[in-house]
Amino acid sequence: MLVRKGLLLDCSGAVCDALEHLQLAGWDFQVVATLEAARKALTLAAPPVGLVAFDHETSWPGREIETLLARFDVEWIAILQRGLFDSAGLAPLLRRNFYDFHSLPLDRERLLVTLGHAYGKATLGARTEPHPAAEGRFGMTGRSARMQQLFRQIEKVITVDAPVLIGGESGTGKELVAHAIHQHSARAKGPFIAMNCGAIPANLIHSELFGYERGAFTGAHQRKIGNIEAANNGVLFLDEIGDLPLDLQASMLRFLQEKTIVRVGGTERLRMNVRVIAATHVDLKRAVAEGRFREDLYYRLNVLHLPVPALRDRRDDIVLLAQLVYANNEEQRSPQVRGFSAEASLAMEAHDWPGNVRELINRVQQAMIMSENRFISAADLGLAAVEGNGATLDEARALVEREMIESSLKKCQNNVSETARQLGISRVTLYRMIDRLKIVL
Numbered sequence: 001m002l003v004r005k006g007l008l009l010d011c012s013g014a015v016c017d018a019l020e021h022l023q024l025a026g027w028d029f030q031v032v033a034t035l036e037a038a039r040k041a042l043t044l045a046a047p048p049v050g051l052v053a054f055d056h057e058t059s060w061p062g063r064e065i066e067t068l069l070a071r072f073d074v075e076w077i078a079i080l081q082r083g084l085f086d087s088a089g090l091a092p093l094l095r096r097n098f099y100d101f102h103s104l105p106l107d108r109e110r111l112l113v114t115l116g117h118a119y120g121k122a123t124l125g126a127r128t129e130p131h132p133a134a135e136g137r138f139g140m141t142g143r144s145a146r147m148q149q150l151f152r153q154i155e156k157v158i159t160v161d162a163p164v165l166i167g168g169e170s171g172t173g174k175e176l177v178a179h180a181i182h183q184h185s186a187r188a189k190g191p192f193i194a195m196n197c198g199a200i201p202a203n204l205i206h207s208e209l210f211g212y213e214r215g216a217f218t219g220a221h222q223r224k225i226g227n228i229e230a231a232n233n234g235v236l237f238l239d240e241i242g243d244l245p246l247d248l249q250a251s252m253l254r255f256l257q258e259k260t261i262v263r264v265g266g267t268e269r270l271r272m273n274v275r276v277i278a279a280t281h282v283d284l285k286r287a288v289a290e291g292r293f294r295e296d297l298y299y300r301l302n303v304l305h306l307p308v309p310a311l312r313d314r315r316d317d318i319v320l321l322a323q324l325v326y327a328n329n330e331e332q333r334s335p336q337v338r339g340f341s342a343e344a345s346l347a348m349e350a351h352d353w354p355g356n357v358r359e360l361i362n363r364v365q366q367a368m369i370m371s372e373n374r375f376i377s378a379a380d381l382g383l384a385a386v387e388g389n390g391a392t393l394d395e396a397r398a399l400v401e402r403e404m405i406e407s408s409l410k411k412c413q414n415n416v417s418e419t420a421r422q423l424g425i426s427r428v429t430l431y432r433m434i435d436r437l438k439i440v441l
């Protein structure tokens with residue numbers, strides 16, 4: 001029979017006795033009585049499931065136990081003495097860190113079911129490696145704290161109908177965000193019309209946007225529907241809005257205020273139901289200050305602002321995105337290529353990616369086709385290998401990581417969640433790194 005391992009943290013020994021009495025077949029619990037002992041046991045070999053007993057004598061400082069629980073990939077189940085449910089400090093701790101809880105006296109059947117579920121959940125990820133795209137939302141890949149924040153913002157934006165302004169450097173995924181908003185909002189069944197304001201000659205933008213009637217000007221042989229009208233009941237995506245000429249900014253403002261258009265050469269005022277999503281890679285506020293962009297239009301468009309983070313500000317996502325590009329282009333790889341070398345992963349994590357995700361796609365695709373190695377090297381990606389002054393790559397990397405983490409922790413007064421957010425990594429990842437690098441909090 002398969003014996004599943006677990007850990008029991010129990011300072012008074014009461015639950016340990018109760019558990020022994022139940023004789024849970026198929027389970028083997030290592031019992032520890034202090035946080036320090038638990039830390040040691042978990043560091044040696046963290047089991048998939050852990051039980052933590054709370055009774056009236058338990059007096060672990062909340063922060064310390066939370067730090068410990070979050071550090072390891074264990075599904076935690078709390079065992080509570082009656083009367084503790086209402087204890088003020090315990091509820092938030094339980095909510096944040098525990099898979100389930102169970103009150104004393106123990107109910108054998110219920111406990112076995114809970115343990116089975118927790119075990120199943122803990123080992124689910126381990127059995128099958130998920131496709132990199134699975135780590136993300138709205139068709140966008142990313143696991144970093146910055147991307148999680150963006151997903152939460154998109155979640156809010158899709159429930160309302162106001163204009164959105166998407167900011168971010170070139171190649172960060174602004175257009176992908178615009179598509180995501182359209183596809184997950186109530187307008188999903190309506191059209192998505194994209195227009196790049198920087199790519200159309202200034203004298204044509206007006207008729208591109210508003211359309212024209214037959215005979216409106218020489219060459220207007222028949223009526224043409226403009227992009228606003230084409231986007232009726234859907235979304236109009238205005239890319240590079242900063243390039244919209246000033247006179248058209250006035251027309252756009254009028255449209256956003258009145259929600260009507262008149263085709264060029266026409267007289268009829270047509271009512272439109274269009275959500276405008278604009279994107280810019282330039283700082284529009286600065287363009288306003290320099291008189292290149294109308295302030296009133298800026299405020300109209302910027303009702304909801306979504307900043308898409310640069311890739312260098314979410315380094316946790318770099319290797320994941322590289323794996324995504326790899327998986328999406330498997331059929332193009334040189335036949336001997338089996339994946340990325342550790343050196344390539346380090347070089348990718350260290351690179352600043354001025355061209356962001358687009359640059360990453362480009363480098364990975366090229367390396368997959370051109371590499372003559374089994375594992376893609378930094379050179380295949382056109383990147384410099386991370387240098388270490390005589391030290392190994394791992395040592396050099398540890399040094400940089402330690403410096404960054406320590407200085408961020410100091411800046412955030414040792415607030416781990418805030419530090420993780422600033423570094424663009426998850427809390428669990430940060431705890432693991434703190435452990436690995438033996439940083440003292």
Ligand SMILES: Nc1ncnc2c1ncn2[C@@H]1O[C@H](COP(=O)(O)OP(=O)(O)OP(=O)(O)O)[C@@H](O)[C@H]1O
Binds near residue numbers: 170174361
């Ligand atoms: N989070 C992501 N997950 C998967 N693919 C992404 C992600 N972000 C960007 N991409 C991909 O990167 C490429 C560039 O994205 P996109 O065109 O949306 O960027 P952009 O910010 O609009 O760039 P630009 O400012 O140059 O127009 C696209 O192929 C897109 O599919």
Ligand SMILES: [Mg+2]
Binds near residue numbers: 174175239
């Ligand atoms: Mg774009």
